[in-house]
Amino acid sequence: MSKNLRVRFAPSPTGALHIGGVRTALYNYLLAHKLGGTFILRIEDTDQTRFVEGAENYILDSLKWLGIMPDEGIGVGGPHAPYRQSERKELYKVYADELINSGKAYYAFDTSEELDAIRAVYESKGSAFQYNALTRVKLNNSLFMSAQQVHEIIASGTPYVIRLKVPAKAEIRFQDSIRDWVHVHTSSIDDKVLMKSDGMPTYHLANVVDDHIMEITHVIRGEEWLPSAPLHILLYQAFGWQPPQFAHLPLLLKPEGNGKLSKRDADLGGFPVFPLEWKDPQTGTVSKGFKQEGYLPAAMINFLAFLGWNPGTEQELFSLDELISAFSLDRINKAGAKFDVNKAKWFNEQYLKLQDVASLATQYLPDLPKKEAESFVHLFLDRITFPQELGEKVKEFTELPTNYEEAVVQNKWNEESQKGLQVLYDTLPMLELWEADSIKQFIQVKLEEAGIKMGKVMQMLRVALSGNGAGPDLMISMELWGEEQVLNRLKNALETFSKR
Template identity: 40%
Template structure:
């Protein structure tokens, strides 16, 4: 496969094991033990151009966990040099999302640190001093070409046979000092480009091993892949600022998504131009849907804040996200059903357990984790959970009907039926309003599948005697008397008291509803059945 195809497919669903040619691009597998034995410095460097999404959270988590596991430091850095793409409120969303997930950074905006400032937009003078070094050494040059000429070069490069992914002809690299001065005196807009080496450096990736990614060239029309380091507005590009910041902030390990692999050889070339040693790179697999399509972050469904609004707990989201591309040791996974707290992940996170294949996002597992952590909260923090739920219930049913004690009791006795707190009103509506049998689908399904004469007879036996203390005994006696199993009796009582909705055991239903309301519903259910017989 050509590198052109490699680049094109990088922006879709990428599986390195399937699209990187084994002989030309992958020449060596990573060593068995890739986990550092010393404290590391990692960073999470998002751009405030939108809501923080699940993929970015996973990147933050891996960098955070590697730092914590080795006793190192985790840094937050905002890459905000592309001013045209900044979104109002996005920076605050990054802080809020990390705080909500309990990812506390050691250095960064709001907390400071010895290598600040931690917003790239505040580091302009630093970048200017370093670009001067590259201009003086000849590793960079000013490009005065107008946009129209550059577009013509890109178009002609696409039409070459074979086409080339490198399009620039280095016209400005050959300008004399006099021509450069003349353009500068005339305020001609310019960018600053890296003079790329004849061959880009080979990437040593801890996860994928040795990768040799080179731009495709046309021998009959030689073009150059000279990336822009400084834009015409004098702000650095991602490539340049990223390298400068990682070096000055003494970052030892960079964990980021595979989509950044085509940029890595450019970054290595910049490191070489300065004579600096690069950090260790780990490129983690893409997040995909269960249909193996790249997970979209544009829709906003996978943003941390929207998942929070759906009732997802931070513990569940952290647990869910860490397992995209990383697996705990088998014995630990089996013992815990992969349910691990952030503190436990800090103890066991190890780069050796990273996986290479695309990570498929199946929300069923997220809901499984959420139910697990909600149950833990109900067991240990019932008053705090109730404080969140009570206003939701009272806004729908009123405080007279949905008293604080009643809602708390339902949470305590029936909370296992919930996956999120926002399901409470729908799941337990029968505690606050009588079933309208004609309008409930579950009732109609029950009626279609059962003997109505038998159901009517069962309810008759419970009308004047059922209470919370004798429910189990009466059900057993009725089953023996009618020579039937307990199941149709449970189903009949659930039809009458809860409109056939699950979530509460019969004794709990009777206890919470109270005897008066319980017998009123039994009477109404009997009359309803009589009208259908």
């Protein structure tokens, strides 16, 4: 632990940042902050065909919203700039050449079409083609050409790729922080392309080179990278570098059935998979964001942290700082976690209740007088999941009831309740102090004087005033409606019901 811990989050700017990627970023952030390390953001944009305008900013905005900004890299700069792989293009070429010169890699001239054709043949025979020690001897590459020949082909402008010469018989092993020892035989690893014919490196090369140059000590990434980890180890070995510590995170799975969580599942389940709203610049399709749905950043962080990790105690609510001190790689699970919206909502409700009433009031009920707005927040905070429901609730509350909950009317509308409501309508104007407690007292007294049991009337009063059989505290509601409004509503209800 003498070396300073350095971790990175390295997304591709191919679209909106998926929630699984957000969790990966979070775990990297947590570990870095826990151990006084550095959290780096690097953009892996080596596939020019998949580049999407705005994706990089989206990633940055998302991390910013969640409060897990990098210490170094995109958006902040640092000693290893640039942090965008497309801007480091020349660098990878140098390292690829190094492998060529040391005989660890070779030029290959097979075209994509040729390889596709070979794959098709293998597939028709029920097997899969591998570009490896067995097949490379028969393919169009530099392995059995003279230096002169190779030079001529390349000089003539023939497109080429550079492939890693994977040893035929070796066992690759590494100790993953989450999965312990993983071993793979090199016979199952392809001679992967390191440099593409467009001069860009593939993920594998760029990733290994950058992680080494940027002195990354821990690679925390999704499980989808586990199968290529042995290849990466091979690359570190080929360069004579010390590999970082790997930690392959369990996948985030769809809520129903099995499989990786996808945008489609989210649409089906009616919840987002992206932190922020995303408009695809190509198709114009707009995808929902957790932020716009009303999820609080702290709730998202807490929820996400618990998808695949737990503190080992029974505490569930953790602030970001608490997560930092509780976090450790060895408490991460191996198995994938299904995404459960209900749990996400629950976390949001917990954090919503912790929010400052005054700021909720100004933010979500900006058109109301401060004091009134705050009263509404108090009234509804326990009954909502997302803050923007506040506006809907208030609107519903303020509007006159258009219909009355039938079941309640059926049951409770009778001579006694009718008389009760009439008494209240007649006497309420005499109440001096229009305030919840005195309203309650007053109603008690007046009904008692009239010989009517409160229980017979209250439910009906609620329906008369709000239209609904259930809702927030009726006395406080009456206070908020105000005397005139209450009387008006009572009058309307009495008229409507007496026609029955």
